[in-house]
Amino acid sequence: MAIDWFPLRLSLEVAALATLISLIFGIWLAWLLANKQFLGKDLVDALTTLPLALPPTVLGYYLLVVIGRASWIGHAWEKITGSPLVFTWRAAVIASTLHAIPLLVKSSRAALENVDRAYERAARSLGASEWRLFWRVSIPLARRPITAATALAFARSLGDFGATLMIAGDIPGRTQTAAIAIYDAVESGNTLVARTLVIVISIVTAAIVYVANRLEQRRHV
Amino acid sequence: MIRGNIVKRFRPGPESAGFHLDIEFEAAPGVTVLYGPSGSGKTLTLDCIAGFVSPDSGRIMLDNRILFDAESGVNLRPRQRSCGYVFQNYALFPHMTLRENLAFAAHSLPRLERHRRIAEQLERFKLTSMAGRYPHELSGGQKQRGSIARALIANPRAVLLDEPGRGLDAALRIDLYTLIEELRDGLRIPVLLVTHDLEECFALAESVMIYDAGRIVHRATPAELLGNPGTAEVARLLGGFTLYDAEVIALDPGRQTSRLRLLGADIRGPHLRGCFRGDRVTLCTRPEELLLRTQAGENRIRGDLRRVIDRSQSIRADFGDGLIVDVPREMWRSLEETGKQTGWWIEIPPGSLRQIGGPRT
Numbered sequence: 001m002a003i004d005w006f007p008l009r010l011s012l013e014v015a016a017l018a019t020l021i022s023l024i025f026g027i028w029l030a031w032l033l034a035n036k037q038f039l040g041k042d043l044v045d046a047l048t049t050l051p052l053a054l055p056p057t058v059l060g061y062y063l064l065v066v067i068g069r070a071s072w073i074g075h076a077w078e079k080i081t082g083s084p085l086v087f088t089w090r091a092a093v094i095a096s097t098l099h100a101i102p103l104l105v106k107s108s109r110a111a112l113e114n115v116d117r118a119y120e121r122a123a124r125s126l127g128a129s130e131w132r133l134f135w136r137v138s139i140p141l142a143r144r145p146i147t148a149a150t151a152l153a154f155a156r157s158l159g160d161f162g163a164t165l166m167i168a169g170d171i172p173g174r175t176q177t178a179a180i181a182i183y184d185a186v187e188s189g190n191t192l193v194a195r196t197l198v199i200v201i202s203i204v205t206a207a208i209v210y211v212a213n214r215l216e217q218r219r220h221v
Numbered sequence: 222m223i224r225g226n227i228v229k230r231f232r233p234g235p236e237s238a239g240f241h242l243d244i245e246f247e248a249a250p251g252v253t254v255l256y257g258p259s260g261s262g263k264t265l266t267l268d269c270i271a272g273f274v275s276p277d278s279g280r281i282m283l284d285n286r287i288l289f290d291a292e293s294g295v296n297l298r299p300r301q302r303s304c305g306y307v308f309q310n311y312a313l314f315p316h317m318t319l320r321e322n323l324a325f326a327a328h329s330l331p332r333l334e335r336h337r338r339i340a341e342q343l344e345r346f347k348l349t350s351m352a353g354r355y356p357h358e359l360s361g362g363q364k365q366r367g368s369i370a371r372a373l374i375a376n377p378r379a380v381l382l383d384e385p386g387r388g389l390d391a392a393l394r395i396d397l398y399t400l401i402e403e404l405r406d407g408l409r410i411p412v413l414l415v416t417h418d419l420e421e422c423f424a425l426a427e428s429v430m431i432y433d434a435g436r437i438v439h440r441a442t443p444a445e446l447l448g449n450p451g452t453a454e455v456a457r458l459l460g461g462f463t464l465y466d467a468e469v470i471a472l473d474p475g476r477q478t479s480r481l482r483l484l485g486a487d488i489r490g491p492h493l494r495g496c497f498r499g500d501r502v503t504l505c506t507r508p509e510e511l512l513l514r515t516q517a518g519e520n521r522i523r524g525d526l527r528r529v530i531d532r533s534q535s536i537r538a539d540f541g542d543g544l545i546v547d548v549p550r551e552m553w554r555s556l557e558e559t560g561k562q563t564g565w566w567i568e569i570p571p572g573s574l575r576q577i578g579g580p581r582t
Contacts, residue, residue, distance in 0.1 A: 118312040121273050124299040125306040126326040127375055136325065140316045 003196055006173055007181035011201075014089060014177060015157035018096035022157075023150055025097075026104030031134065033105070034112040052102040060166025063095060067167070089175055092168035096157035103156060107149030111142035148215040155208045158201065223248045223379055223411045225281035225289075227269050242266070242276075242435040248379075249428070250409040252401065256422045257432030257458060263415040264309075266432075267381045270413070271306050272299035283378055305372030307382040311364045313356040319343075319367050320352040326374045338374055346370040346400075362393040369400065373408075380404070382414045386421045398424050419460060423447070431455055449575045453503055456577060462505045463543050464577070469493060469500045478571065484542060486522045490574045500580035508547040510573035513538060514566040515559045521566035540567060 032038070033045055051059055067074045069084050077085040085091055115138055123133045139146070161179040168175040170184065178197050185194035226245040233239035242262040255263040268274040270281055272288065275296055281289040283304070288297050313322050323342060327335045343349045346366040356364055365385065372380060385401070386394050402425070405412055416422055422429060423443045431439040439446075439455045450456040453464055470487070471480040477492040483504070493502055514521055524540035531537075536553040538546045546567055548556070 116312070118308050118310060119314060121271070121299070122306065122308060122312040122314070123325070124273075125271050125302070125304060126371065127300045127329050128325070129300065132328070137314060141314075 003193055004172075004181075007176050007178045008197060008200060010089060010092075010176070011158055011178035014092045014096050015154050017093045018100055018157040019150060019154040021093070021097045022101040022104050022153055026101050026153075027108050027139075027146065029101075029105045030108035030112055031138075034109045048105045049102050051098045052106075056099070056160065056162025057166055059098060060095065060163035063091075063098070063163060063167045067091070067094065086167055087169040087171065087175060089168065092160075092164045092175055092177060095163040095167050096160050099160045099163060100153035100157045104146075104149050104153045107152075108142070108146050111145035111149075112138055114145075115141045144215045148212040151208045151212040151215070155205045155212075158205065222250065223270060223281070223283050223413070225270070225279060227266070227276040227279035227281065227289075229265065229269065229274065229276045240265075240435060242269075244432075244435070244437045246430060246437060248411040248413055250411055251427040252405050252412045252414055252425050253428045253430060254422045254426035255413060255415045255430050255432060256417065256419070256426075258417060261432035262435045263417075263432050264383055267306070267383055267413060267415060270302075270379070271304045271381055272297060272302050303375075303378040305375075305377035305380045307368050307372050307380070307385055309383045309387060311356070311368040313359075313364055313367055313371070315356050318353050318355055319348060319359065322356075322367065322371050323374055326371045329375055342370040342374050361389055362396060365389065365393070365397060366400065369404070373404070377410070379411045379413065380408075382412065384415055384417075386416065386418060394421070401425055431458055433458055447507070450505065450577065453505075453577050456505050462507060463511075463545055465504045465506075465543075465574075467502055467504055469496050469498055469502060469580070471498060472496065481574075483569070484522050484544065488520050488522075488569055488574075489571045491571055491576075493576050493580070496580040502580050503577045504574045505577055506569060506573045506575070508537065508545040509535070510570065511544075511546040512568040512570065513546050513548050513552070513556060513560070514568050515556055515563045517566055518568065520571065521568045524565045524567045526560070526565050538565075540565070 029044070029048060033041065064086065065071060067077070067085050069075065069078065069086060074085050119137055119141060120133060123137045128136070159179055160177075161183070164177055165180055168177075170176055170180050176184070178201055182194050182197045182201075185191070185197065224247045227242065229242040231237070231240040240260075240262070242265050244262070244266065246266070255266060257263055265274060269276050270288070276289060276291065278291040279289070280287065280291065283302065287293075287295050288302050289295060313319070314325065317325060320339060320343070323339045324335065327338055330338055340349075343352050346369065348363065348366055348370060351359060351363055356367070359367065369385075382401070386397055389397060398421070401412070401414070405427070414425060426443050428440065428442055429446060430437045433454065438458070439451050441451065446455075446459060450459055450462055456462040456464055465483050467481040467483040467488070467490070469479060470482055472493065473479065474492065479490045479493050479496070481488045481490045481504075483490075490504070496502060517523070522544070524544060526538055527541045528539040529536060530539065532547070535547045535549055538548060540546070544567060
């Protein structure tokens, strides 16, 4: 029996996109939390951590409420694009992003806060704008832990099950990711497919964790 | 010229005592040393000038520009202040080569000018051959020169140095002093240097501001300080002064002399301002001004040698009660044997006694 590689490909694509999105938002949020004092900072901090603590199905339920066809976001999306947002691969990307973002925010914030203030002060006194300071000093100095966190965020997006199932469903060939395909294969007694996917996912994830750990250990001089 | 008056309060926290900086200062072109014990507010002053810390109230001016003014709400960003800051740990960006570090600082200069200026600074600070190295590949002295070169590259209007000599060995310190002297003579801009090293203070300062617990307690030139520390508090902060409590026994305005009871002996001293017989005064001397003798005589006090400290240039003999004499090494060698048999006398030349503060009746 031929193995359907679609779920694996979809998972990798969804995880890559979700990681990219959470990287952009995550670093921005991390920078905000590390450097700025603003009203509701504690709330933002708590909200970014919440997806890490909530059961994935609860997260999925909230997502259904927020972007489902009845919500104004879902409604607006449907009006503009002509098709609903839920039960598509895009919904899977949203679920994965929410799953990956807390990890990135937490690690990136710690990494940015760990950059010696003297370097930031030096950059400022040498005439650098905040933008230049961020790109030329803060990010390069924090790049190892941020890269490590990105790798872990990717691994986490790759393995999301509950929230993805709730919001993107289990449509073979369209929204069925590897994690869901494994569940289906086990349920239907398709051991070969289950084993193959499990082995491939394990290898990919192990490789990512290895790289992330190496990056964490080699501190910057 | 930097001028300012600033007040900054830090409330006491669970693990820190409160701190209150309240100073008025002025630094002309040349080296002004901020001297004082750790935690007296020296670095905080630099941070306020550089714009890293905002004072609670006051005003800071650099030449004719207002850097900070609490009343009108002016608070320029650090990058707008044109202050070259040399950090205690150099703060060279570890992910950039030395040349890139300089280029980062020269960003605001026009492109052609930038390259010329980088080459010029590298040459001037003898760093041309190390330009491609990362900070961790440089020695302490090279990092030090690199951070000074970087701070100067964009032609700042003032230079702020935070304990530049810290962690450097003696030879590198001399190099550093030469470098700062050149800087002082080459650029006529204010150079503010924080230190709690007296040697560094006297080697470099044209003017000294002495800090204690968030205040500037004294302002003077090094020569003035060596001549007379002004107050007992400053003498204590500077160290290296022996203070005496003495009673005026007689005054001779005609000969400009006085007689004093000092450490139980009858000593001839200089004329004392505004004193009468029976007043008590505080006087000070420096250990190198006192003379070590092996027989009694005028202005000599019998001493009981407690401890001998071998210093690099001299021998320091400690007689207790704060009575310390620094003797040149050869002289100590010729006196040591005799002194052991006859005992020791310390001669206080009348001219070495300086009055600190007014009389106490």
